[in-house]
Amino acid sequence: MSNPFGTVPPEAILEGDATDAYFERTRATLEHADKSPHVVAEVTADQFPTGEFEVFTGVKDVATLFEGRNVDVDALPDGQLFDGGPVCRIEGPYLEFAELETSLLGFLSQPSGFATAALEARFAAPDSLVLSFGARHVHPSIASTVERASLLAGLDGFSHVAAGEILGRAAGGTMPHALMFCFGEGNQAEAWTAFDEAVGEDVPRIALTDTFWDEKSESLLAAETLGDDLDGVRLDTTGSRRGDFRHIVREVRWELDARGHEDVDIFCSGGLEPASIRNLRDVADGFGVGSHITGADSVDFSLDIVEISEGSSDPSSSRTQSGDDGEPISKRGKLSGVKDVSRTPDGGHHIALADGEEPDEGAALLEPLIRDGDVVREFDLDEATERCLEDAGVVGFGHANDGD
Template sequence: MFIANEKEIKDGLTTDVYFTRTEEILKKRGINNNVVADFTVQGLKYPWGVFVGLPEVIEVLEGKNVNLYALPEGSVFTARDVRGYPVPVMVIEGPYLEFARFETPILGFICEASGIATKAARLRKIAKNKSLLSFGIRRMHPAIAPMIDRSAYIGGCDAVSSLIGAKTIGKPPTGTIPHALIINMGGIVEAVKAFDEIIDPSVPRLALVDTFQDEKFESLLAAQAIGKHLYGVRLDTPGSRRGNIVDIAREVRWELDLRGFNHVKILVSGGLDEETVQKLTESHVVDGFGVGTSISNADTIDFAMDIVEVNGTPIAKRGKYSGRKKVYKRFENGKVIYEVKKEGEIGNGEEALVPVILNGKVVYDNKTPEEIRNFVLEQLAQIEEL
């Protein structure tokens, strides 16, 4: 399989070749400067993002003669501070050859995971208190399924569908009856009855209701088949059928309620994005969403690493800001606000960057995925802007 294992990543084999050539030149010239490097993003598609990927960065840098400072995992951040200066999300310092070849994988860790967590967090705010499930691993390489589901959960999803993703976050996996079972069983009634008879009672009975017939009629068949045992119905692939998914959901809700199945919840999945979730949330007839590709294939956040000091002297390439910095964070008027200050200056708010690795030793307390998710939700509650 075309995947790199953990040893290959830690050995620096997933780097770009120009870093190994840089190492070769510096070693032969006897140069190993002590440098400070910032990790920043030039711009975000949205007003804020969610920083994720720090535990994997720690895995690569632990034991190396470096110091690492970073935003805590799950921090909501902005690309620019209140005055327009780039906000460092991580700072690394130490002999350059200690971490030169790890720039590429470190960026890979935080760019993709932060993008996924940010998309999940935006959907979390849009969906309000409705269920939000991560269904997107089938659209991405299976080797990164744990990272996808962990990032989605931290960003605000309530549950994930993959076995390994669920194990990673310490929660049971969530899913429904698939089309494959319904087709193999010969229909929705046979499928839900078999599911109800065979699968552990602790698993919610959530039926997929668009295999052979209209969503309304399959919903009624499923409800009539197992009655009170039916937790909910899932309307899938709305874009593949004629009609408005909001109207379809309203119709299903009406018919279920009319026949006394008020307890049956309605979930929607299949090609959902922020706009669709917004409309369905505002309809007040949908109880939750299964979101796939728009989370798992979320835009990456283009972090970059730039040297800003060499042997105690501030220096940076053009377009970047040299020197050590202090970063402060606060919430104000429904926004998250950062201030980037020169060393020695004091900003408004709490210091945002915390020690993670000091002289190669990890001093950061890694939280559980649930604790990090709660941290994200606490921050989202203080933000009004999308």
């Protein structure tokens, strides 16, 4: 069976079959009428700046989607923050990309939502170890999308093995409660000792210490069992019995320190979100974040034609190459005309017509992605991460919650 999990195969996406049915009806109608006007279309979430910045990513997949098509595409750089205006612009004969709209928006909307949520977690504890633990909440086929978005937003690592193979990064993680159950209550020391003996030296010795007894008791037992080999303890206490989690963490820290285990780190996980991370960041050393990332709302991108002409389908006649203007057009509630976006020195996001005046000292954000069907941009995850974190600082991302 070639596709046992019923996922849409890559070739269906590339060929435009992974689309909404009405685009197929549109193609049939336009071909019947012998029409394929030259258009400029823009991808936007908000028409005007909102002050609420989100992370733009997924552009590498967009490049793959449009490669070989008779179009020109511009887009924000991977990891750039935005709060309105176009993040992507496509120009060419409409029938060159009509059916690709559904996949295009999917490639951008969900990863951008993941990355924005991960950035919230990153800024909640900027000086702590923060890992992505959310792959179990999504379909396995997109686990690498979650983990890449998390790395792009500056998280320090992730847990999914296959995603690590795709991304060229090693997955992290130590032990689940299931391991502790297999040894049974009263045998926690035996479980931690077996783990220490079994796994490679490069794996941190982080003991899970909230399975059978209270967190303090198990943490002290782990420290006594592994001694100087113990790197840390993980508290994965469920919300149903957590009570004052901050107090629990402080109590564990106190008791470890009182017995000379100051070097043992405390790592927290289990339904954490930015507010709870901020409440713990001065008493815990690291965090595992899952559902806050994977449960994030997708960015509500849409694709709209903003300029149209009956010009030639020859790419040499495109606006980006010839400067010829078409007719501005839009549906109600959207802004007609080709637009540019730029970052101003004060961190603002400036939107204007492409043939209008640039803001003083503004830096244009839309950059070439596809020219005549060729990909003209390279992608580097480390560079995208650096861009994301730097731009987040410029626009003040997360500062409103610093005092929470």
